[in-house]
Amino acid sequence: MSKKSILLFVYNLFILSVFSQAKLLVDFQQKGASISPSMYGIFFEEINHSGDGALYAELIQNRGFEEHVLISGCEYRDGFAYAPQSPNYISGNISNWKHPWDIEKLKYTAWKLDDLLGDASCDIVSDAPLHAATPHSMKISINNVYTDGFIKLINEGYWGVPVRKNEKYNLRFFLRASQDYKGGVVARIVSSDNKVLAEKRFNVECKEGWNEYVGVLRAKDTDFKGSFELCFDAPGTVWVDYVSLFPEKTFNCRENGLRADVAQKLADLKPAFIRWPGGCIVEGATIENRVKWKETLGDPMTRKGEWDLWNYRTTMGFGYHEFLQYCEDIGADAMFVANVGLSCRFRNGDYVDESQLTVYIQDICDAIDYAVGDASTEWGLKRIQAGHKKTFPLKYVELGNENWGVHYATIYNRFYKELKSRYPQIIFISTIGFGDDEDRIDKTDMIDPHWYVNADFFYKNTRLFDTKKRGKYKVYVGEYACNQGVGSGTLEAALSEAAFMMGMERNSDLVTMTSYAPLIENSNRRDWSTNMIWVNNEKVVGRSSYYVQQMFSLNRPDVNLKTELISFADTLSERVQAIGGYDYRSKEIVIKVLNGTGQELSLNIELNACKVSGKGRVITLSAASDKLENSFDYPELIVPIQTISKSFSNNFLQIFKPYSFTILRVKAKNIDV
Ligand code: AHR
Secondary structure (H helix, E strand, C coil), rough: CCCCHHHHHHHHHHHHHHHHCCEEEEEEEEEEEEEECCEEEEEEECCCCCCCCECCCCCCCCCCCCCCCCCCCCCEEECCCEEECCCCCCCCECHHHHHHCCHHHHHHCCCECCCCCCCEEEECCCCCCCCECCEEEEEEEEEEEECCCEEEEEEEEECCEEECCCCEEEEEEEEEEECCCCEEEEEEECCCCCCCCEEEEEECCCCCCCCCEEEEEECCEEEEEEEEEEEEEECCCEEEEEEEEEEECEEHHHHEEHHHHHHHHHHHCCCEECCCCCCCCHCCHHHHHHHHHHCCCCCCHCCCCCEEEECCCECCCCCHHHHHHHHHHHHHEEEEEECHHHHHHHCCCCCCHHHHHHHHHHHHHHHHHHHCCCCCCCHHHHHHHCCCCCCCCEEEEEEECCCCHHHHHHHHHHHHHHHHHHCCCCCCCCCCCCCCCHCCCCCCCCCCCEEEEEHHHHHHHHCCCCCCCCCCCEEEEEEEEEECCCCCCCCHHHHHHHHHHHHHCCCCCCCCECCCCCCCCCCCCCCCCCCEEEEECCEEEHHHHHHHHHHHHHHCCCCCEEEEEEEECCCCCEEEEEEEEEEEECCCCEEEEECCCCCCEEEEEEEECEEEEEEEEEEEECCCCCCCCCCCCCCCCCCCCCEECCCCEEEEECCCEEEHHHHEEEEEEEECE
């Protein structure tokens, strides 16, 4: 040893002993559980207008004039949609579930008629269905139009029709006109201050029946709160249906595609898998209201959509095929969630008779075949006919959603046996959590407990998985978030989630998959208190929870290393947590340190039994207060900041900011290499 290195060693010892509050021991030789590549995924559900009005790029709301169509399985009486009065599958009690239903208001959702320059009236009718599944259309009876005037049918979009200067927008709509209609139709995008940003005139065909019109509109300027108009310039009767406007630039330029910025934000999480379509919507408020994946295929004009139990109608434009396509596009595995004959227990909770369950099992087989079957299967052939010869990356099927209890367990046991024998390659997930249901399930590949809790719960339960029994199945934590208590929706929540995630990562012999929930909120529509990504017509904002998820996903080591946090003084706060792992590919020890307290934390980090390179990366997420959060005005207030450290060694001092989550990536290898 040179004199200089001895001095440096003594100096380091001095600094460590004077300043550090605790020691973090990471033992390179003591490997723990492997961390599954499937660990960090995402969960999509149509809630908070996360699909229609956010991820799905359609700009016209209520494009098919079907918004008022009653909740499937319900009856209309006196301003309410009533569910069938049948027993709830958990309580056994007759459910009296009903939902207010204002047909007249719903009919005109997002549409209005402007007849200031003439005289006209409109009505939603079903006298000449464009398609059997989507029978309603807008009938406009025009008595008079002033010279150079228009009768305008206006759509407000999803809180505005957003367009960007010089971008192109693909328009498609259907019209039927009476023989006496001698005018044309002008399609326009209009700014919030009433300037025409794009327009295109079409001649109207007066031949019998529906005619399809397509065109491209190029926006002259940017406006995020514009509107769309169809303008008519002559007396007569016209029927309008399926009015659709898409940005030309969707994610990966897919037709019927996804909003590029939102889809990219999800892709930036590098999710190992995507779960679709939910959530409670899989179950439905009534059994008939469940998601029927077959109705989400094909020409979007033919998709009937369904009232979504988060209280708006979904177009199902981001359907089963689009979901599988998106998984393929971003290299994620697909998880399909299937209804098993039970509706949501918190709503009506009705269920089908045992004799009908075969239909539900077959429906799941068809879904699997659609994704991975070959041309010899009916539904594999349909995928090929839809233009996708290759199979899709469907790897998981979850049977039900948040279904629990004896009745569910009986169903699950039957479904699992039949489905697993037909599709041994698919990983089947039961929706049960820990507890009594565990003994009711004969066999399952995975279970799916959920946690929506406060920050303290997460901090107190970082060891929750340490004592859970191993062997019967793996665990997929399919929904979790700190959405309760004072810190909910802030950095404090995100830090507590990081603590819980450390517990999951350390127990990755048991927990092999996780997904935060819910994923996206359109900022104009909050159905659920706390959501990971906020979207408006202009921007996409990741909350600090988003960045915690991303940090875990991008810094997933292959294997855990034995890690001990030893306090030098009083016991450390439970808001201080650490784990270490090793990434074989990059040859780095990955250390995650959470300091959820308001004080700086100094740690003496000791890396045993390895050769360490002095230079490495430090990635930190923090803010001056844990009550802060990102916003549309300050979308990057709390984002991970990467710096280079040159002072890593086998024994070094590292300071961690108050309210921070930090990842150290330290190059290290075996001593004898
Ligand atoms: O994520 C929101 C809802 O929470 C999901 O639909 C449901 O599974 C859970 O209750």
